[in-house]
Amino acid sequence: METQNEQELFGVNKNNPFRVPDNYFDNLPEKTQVNIHAHENAVSKPITRIIDYLKPHLALAAAILGFALIGYTGFRYLINKNSDSQIRNREIAEYIDFYSNDVDNTLIMELLEEQEQQFIETDEDLSEEIINYLLNENIDIYTIANQL
């Protein structure tokens, strides 16, 4: 009774306006059985299931990585574009050239002279120490020669 009143109230034919393909319900049980057994076989392959589960996550991770890489490359490009790298290279070359000349002419000579002086001083100190020792111990030079 309630339904009839509602139908009158809505003023619309209550028949189902949707339809299905021909013989759909005749074939559905068979298709369902096939699907169920196909699904069971799929479930028995856990590796496939894991891959299926991971696939969208991996795709998302790859996409994020790709965006990050593109962003980083773009950022580096902008930085390099702003600083004039050619001028910087030239400056470095001049710097090396300047200091390498300086080392050739002055620094190396000074270092060599300094080392030679140190060696001579060390040598003189050692001779003096040996003479003092021989005198203190009263050792004759001929005794040493005989021992040898």
Add this chain to the structure above:
Amino acid sequence: MSENSYSDKELLQIFNAGDNPDYAFGLIVRRYQEKLYWHIRKIVISHEDANDVIQETFIKAWNNLGNFRGDSKLYTWLFRIATNEALSHLKRSRRKTWIPLIDLGNKLENTMEGDYYFDGDESQLKFQKAILKLPEKQRLVFNMKYFDEMKYDEIAEILGTSVGALKASYHHAVKKIKEFLTSD
């Protein structure tokens, strides 16, 4: 033997005995396929989607039928699975296409207008559009009560809601549909 030769209880016994579960389940599918299909179709609208959802429903039913204890009727148990699967299907397709919840009704309206398997006249199309404007829960309750002519206590068992709340939902749904139909 046809699906009408056995009661639900007997079909469950045959299924659980394990000798021929395919046979028992096939009879269950034959018995409930049409009711479940039309219930799903009114939720997802397109035939292709309804076909996918009914397959998923029966796969889930097959996997869980062994655990069905018979606390509720087999009929309401299957309807509960079908309802959940249909709503999940809508949610998944909404996520896939980035459609906000409020635009889902519009999307379903477009689907219905372009559906080869919709034979309704102008007034039926407008009526269906009015139903699609309802919130999801009200739409479910309206379809189950108005088209499937289910009892409130059956709907309550399927949707897990009280009969009082269902009556209120149905009342609001009828009011909104009337307003929509008389709006122009």
